[in-house]
Amino acid sequence: KQEVTQIPAALSVPEGENLVLNCSFTDSAIYNLQWFRQDPGKGLTSLLLIQSSQREQTSGRLNASLDKSSGRSTLYIAASQPGDSATYLCAVIGDNNDMRFGAGTRLTVKP
Amino acid sequence: AAGVIQSPRHLIKEKRETATLKCYPIPRHDTVYWYQQGPGQDPQFLISFYEKMQSDKGSIPDRFSAQQFSDYHSELNMSSLELGDSALYFCASSPGGQMNTGELFFGEGSRLTVL
Secondary structure: OOOEEEEOOEEEEEOOOOEEEEEEEOOOOOOEEEEEEEOOOOOEEEEEEEEOOOOEEEEOOEEEEEEOOOOEEEEEEOOOOHHHOEEEEEEEEOOOOOEEEOOOEEEEEEO | OOOOEEEOOEEEEOOOOOEEEEEEOOOOOOEEEEEEEOOOOOOEEEEEEEOOEEEEEOOOOOOEEEEEOOOOOEEEEEOOOOHHHOEEEEEEEEOOHHHOOOOOEEOOOEEEEEO
16 A cells, blocks of 8 residues: 655745755555645645656746655755745555545745 | 635534535546545545546545536535544546546535534
8 A cells, every 4th residue: 555754744944945845655656746735724736746757847946856766756945935834745646546645744934 | 717616615514414515626627536634634535536437436434425427526425424524525626538647636625514
């Protein structure tokens, strides 16, 4: 059974810092990996999708990488802003559409 | 751009009652997924539909059922509600077939409270 782990569980940084969130998964036979943002009591906002054949995706200040063989993905956030404060979830999608989420990293960016 | 619409946004029920949640996917998305997120937990996959047929089943209790209709909207029916069913229920959609990149687009969720 696929297990997804996110490290760290929580992170607090001053505004302007660059930061890296980590996601690891146990079964490398994945279809996609998707990073989401979740604000308290809100839905999931898709940030980046990396298909299994890709190694990275970029959107604005966000860059996500994928290393299937080692079962790892990272989300890099450049020049963090207080508005980036949220929980970031990594989700791994298997060939059968089964989607497994990590427990998330709770990010706080201090002004 | 149109997003995934879920209704109702909030629902309060008593134990042993029945609840129905509705999900309207993004236009031209024919795949719908349901997730349950308990307090402080990550979302758990319940069930998915593609072209009105069940495509995958996760940890959905037997007391729950779901279906996808001809207009691709989906309904999650929950009966004999228990206190532990209190959660945020998310619906997600994606385009199926050859257009399916696997990217999921989530609604805002329906918060069910069972008293």
